[in-house]
Amino acid sequence: MLEPIILCSVALIAVALYGFYSKKHMIKMIISIEILINAANILIVTFGAYRVPGYVELLPQSLAILSISSAGGVTAVALALILAVYRVYGTVDVRKLRRLRG
Amino acid sequence: MLVYPASSLLHSSFIVDMVSVFFILPILLVGLASSIYSTSYMSRDTGLNSYYTLLSAMILGMIGVVSAGDFFTFFLFWEIMSISSYALVAFRKDRWEPVEAGFKYLVMSSAGSALMLSGIAIIYGIAGTLNFAGIALATRTPTLVSDPWLILAISFLIVGFGIKAAIAPMHTWLPDAHPAAPSPISSLLSGVMIKTGVYGLLRFYILFQPLYAYWGMTLSILAFFTMFIGNLTAMLQTDVKRLLAYSSIAQIGYVTFALSIGTVQSISAGLLHVFNHAMMKGLLFMAAGALYHATGSRDISILEGIGRRMKLTGVLFSIGLLAIAGIPGLNGFISELLIIFASIRCELYLQTAILITNFLISVAYYLRLLQRIMLREPRSDLPEVEEAPASMIAGMVILATLCVAIGVYPGLLISMAELAGRAALDIGSYVAPILGG
Numbered sequence: 001m002l003e004p005i006i007l008c009s010v011a012l013i014a015v016a017l018y019g020f021y022s023k024k025h026m027i028k029m030i031i032s033i034e035i036l037i038n039a040a041n042i043l044i045v046t047f048g049a050y051r052v053p054g055y056v057e058l059l060p061q062s063l064a065i066l067s068i069s070s071a072g073g074v075t076a077v078a079l080a081l082i083l084a085v086y087r088v089y090g091t092v093d094v095r096k097l098r099r100l101r102g
Numbered sequence: 103m104l105v106y107p108a109s110s111l112l113h114s115s116f117i118v119d120m121v122s123v124f125f126i127l128p129i130l131l132v133g134l135a136s137s138i139y140s141t142s143y144m145s146r147d148t149g150l151n152s153y154y155t156l157l158s159a160m161i162l163g164m165i166g167v168v169s170a171g172d173f174f175t176f177f178l179f180w181e182i183m184s185i186s187s188y189a190l191v192a193f194r195k196d197r198w199e200p201v202e203a204g205f206k207y208l209v210m211s212s213a214g215s216a217l218m219l220s221g222i223a224i225i226y227g228i229a230g231t232l233n234f235a236g237i238a239l240a241t242r243t244p245t246l247v248s249d250p251w252l253i254l255a256i257s258f259l260i261v262g263f264g265i266k267a268a269i270a271p272m273h274t275w276l277p278d279a280h281p282a283a284p285s286p287i288s289s290l291l292s293g294v295m296i297k298t299g300v301y302g303l304l305r306f307y308i309l310f311q312p313l314y315a316y317w318g319m320t321l322s323i324l325a326f327f328t329m330f331i332g333n334l335t336a337m338l339q340t341d342v343k344r345l346l347a348y349s350s351i352a353q354i355g356y357v358t359f360a361l362s363i364g365t366v367q368s369i370s371a372g373l374l375h376v377f378n379h380a381m382m383k384g385l386l387f388m389a390a391g392a393l394y395h396a397t398g399s400r401d402i403s404i405l406e407g408i409g410r411r412m413k414l415t416g417v418l419f420s421i422g423l424l425a426i427a428g429i430p431g432l433n434g435f436i437s438e439l440l441i442i443f444a445s446i447r448c449e450l451y452l453q454t455a456i457l458i459t460n461f462l463i464s465v466a467y468y469l470r471l472l473q474r475i476m477l478r479e480p481r482s483d484l485p486e487v488e489e490a491p492a493s494m495i496a497g498m499v500i501l502a503t504l505c506v507a508i509g510v511y512p513g514l515l516i517s518m519a520e521l522a523g524r525a526a527l528d529i530g531s532y533v534a535p536i537l538g539g
Binding site: 013016020026029030033036037039040041043044047048051052059060062063066067070073074077078080081082084085087088089097099 | 173174177178181184185188189192195196197198199201202204205206208209212213215216217219220222223224226227230232
């Protein structure tokens with residue numbers, strides 16, 4: 001049971017990285033980050049449940065819940081920032097944010 | 103030397119040894135100084151309730167990260183620190199610069215945290231525990247060296263910590279985010295927050311015994327890349343705070359190189375440099391903020407000669423610049439010298455030569471900045487400026503006093519750093535609580 005879920009999680013990481021590099025819409029970038037966090041959550045929960053057959057460990061499950069809630073916090077701050085970007089720049093296209101040279 | 107917990111406690115979520123103490127001290131000192139400094143720097147802003155709440159949350163998060171004993175606690179405090187710092191960088195949300203820099207920082211840093219979480223998950227799958235000491239015990243088997251899963255997990259962790267520590271090529275958020283943040287926040291971010299990434303690298307570098315050789319080599323290559331990028335780009339900057347931000351990248355390169363050598367001398371020199379850099383860079387960002395507060399500009403060509411008008415701020419700024427340039431008698435000299443000694447003792451002559459070249463390049467731009475701000479005649483169109491308010495001066499004086507005091511009497515701090523270096527390499531006493539010893 002372990003391998004198919006790990007493969008699924010690796011596929012999700014690939015999807016997220018693709019979205020991260022190819023999408024220029026700010027909200028789509030935030031969705032890519034969410035997918036990346038969810039791939040990690042799936043890995044954690046899987047290892048917690050199937051690592052030792054017939055025994056589910058609780059600490060990884062609570063780590064997954066913690067990570068879900070912190071992802072909520074990150075998304076809230078990100079959406080607030082996107083709103084501020086829209087007010088200042090009038091667009092949510094990340095290619096228009098090029099004034100800083102980093 | 104373990105400070106907390108008492109050795110009989112099992113499954114503790116906090117483990118505070120001398121290494122953690124060595125990171126907590128600068129966090130508290132710079133945190134105190136920047137809180138005092140904020141009272142007048144932020145007096146023209148609105149929303150100060152949330153500002154001070156976020157500032158305290160960020161300091162709490164950093165202290166939690168460096169005293170965590172398992173990945174659960176580590177990740178919890180890591181996220182507290184990160185989320186509050188995103189909000190603080192973009193605190194002035196009606197201007198373009200903080201908003202753009204904040205979004206860039208948020209995207210890069212949260213992708214790094216997510217990759218770090220995947221790394222944590224894989225390590226849990228290998229070791230079966232989230233406790234650091236338990237992981238150190240479980241990864242001791244030499245067969246794990248060629249395990250592709252462990253290597254994947256460690257590369258995820260290096261990317262996660264590397265983004266937070268601004269190790270090149272993952273540094274691109276730092277020169278945007280640090281200048282855009284309010285100055286007390288810049289001094290906290292540059293002085294101590296990037297050091298939590300270094301702390302993570304140090305802790306796991308030592309815990310994963312089988313991969314010692316690979317990790318050391320990777321870290322030293324990244325360190326040299328980071329130093330050169332930081333120093334060479336800093337020479338081209340015209341903005342005071344951007345120059346200081348690039349110099350932070352270079353300093354992280356020095357610390358990472360010291361850690362990558364992996365002896366007691368080099369790790370204690372690296373930790374000493376972490377402490378010294380927190381004092382110097384905190385002071386420099388606060389002084390640059392005081393100049394910005396008075397003139398409304400961060401451009402070096404506009405600020406020329408302003409040290410003659412704002413004498414006290416100018417003197418404090420010069421102390422910071424001379425300390426970070428490594429002038430004997432101030433604190434930067436001591437830790438840079440110790441890093442060079444530790445590197446020569448391991449017979450790494452080529453690396454030492456590159457390191458010394460980098461120190462010399464950095465002296466060039468620090469002294470040029472000092473000459474332009476302090477020694478030139480003020481421009482004729484420089485607006486009438488007043489000396490910075492008392493609480494801003496107070497915040498800077500705390501850090502400047504420490505710079506001078508450590509430079510003159512380094513003995514106490516060097517012996518503390520040596521204890522911390524020994525504690526970092528002493529896995530036996532770190533895993534003792536989990537063995538019930």
